[in-house]
Amino acid sequence: MRTLRNLAVLSLLSLTALGATGGIHGKVNGGPPPKAMPGAFPPPPPRSVVWAIGPAHYTPVASKTYTLDQKWTAFQPHVLAVPVGATVVFHNNDTVKHNVSWKAIGGNRALAKNLGNAAPGQTLSFRFTHPGVVHLRCTLHPDMSAYIVVVPTQYFTTTQRSGSYQLKGLPAGHYRVVAWHEGRQQQTRTVAVGSSTTTVNFNLSK
Numbered sequence: 654m655r656t657l658r659n660l661a662v663l664s665l666l667s668l669t670a671l672g673a674t675g676g677i678h679g680k681v682n683g684g685p686p687p688k689a690m691p692g693a694f695p696p697p698p699p700r701s702v703v704w705a706i707g708p709a710h711y712t713p714v715a716s717k718t719y720t721l722d723q724k725w726t727a728f729q730p731h732v733l734a735v736p737v738g739a740t741v742v743f744h745n746n747d748t749v750k751h752n753v754s755w756k757a758i759g760g761n762r763a764l765a766k767n768l769g770n771a772a773p774g775q776t777l778s779f780r781f782t783h784p785g786v787v788h789l790r791c792t793l794h795p796d797m798s799a800y801i802v803v804v805p806t807q808y809f810t811t812t813q814r815s816g817s818y819q820l821k822g823l824p825a826g827h828y829r830v831v832a833w834h835e836g837r838q839q840q841t842r843t844v845a846v847g848s849s850t851t852t853v854n855f856n857l858s859k
């Protein structure tokens with residue numbers, strides 16, 4: 654058993670030395686999609702976010718920008734994943750005034766922020782330097798809600814509507830793979846990534 658494990662460690666080490674990259678793929682089951690309001694179209698199932706934290710030190714990105722729209726009195730997309738250090742530009746692409754604020758980042762209320770209001774056509778922006786889930790709200794429209802998941806790694810993705818995901822180009826090594834889905838408990842798995850693709854599925858509970 655020990656020999657086998659040593660062999661596995663050895664092959665992982667040689668793969669690292671060769672600069673080999675592998676991948677992780679799988680599916681996140683975040684539970685049933687939200688119920689439709691009476692007479693309304695059923696909303697699409699929300700997407701999950703998956704990220705992998707490896708052995709290499711992560712340096713926050715210095716200048717990477719993501720856009721989050723406000724249109725039809727909704728944040729679009731509803732779930733956005735960004736790496737630590739990224740700037741998010743909130744674009745009011747609507748015909749009415751909107752606000753952008755959050756009460757915490759990763760549960761830390763000291764990181765609460767109100768960016769203020771933006772008139773139609775205007776933008777607000779913020780650089781996220783702390784990892785964690787940010788629940789966005791608009792103080793002018795209490796029904797407006799979205800999530801930014803700020804991750805301390807460059808290996809992250811937002812799942813397909815089906816829950817499928819794929820992380821590619823990961824240097825060989827051991828990774829902590831984390832899955833997040835709105836309203837569910839976050840889950841972490843530890844996997845060894847070699848030169849092939851490792852399957853990691855998640856079943857998230859409330």
Ligand SMILES: [Cu+2]
Pocket residue numbers: 726750751752791792793794797
């Ligand atoms: Cu609004």
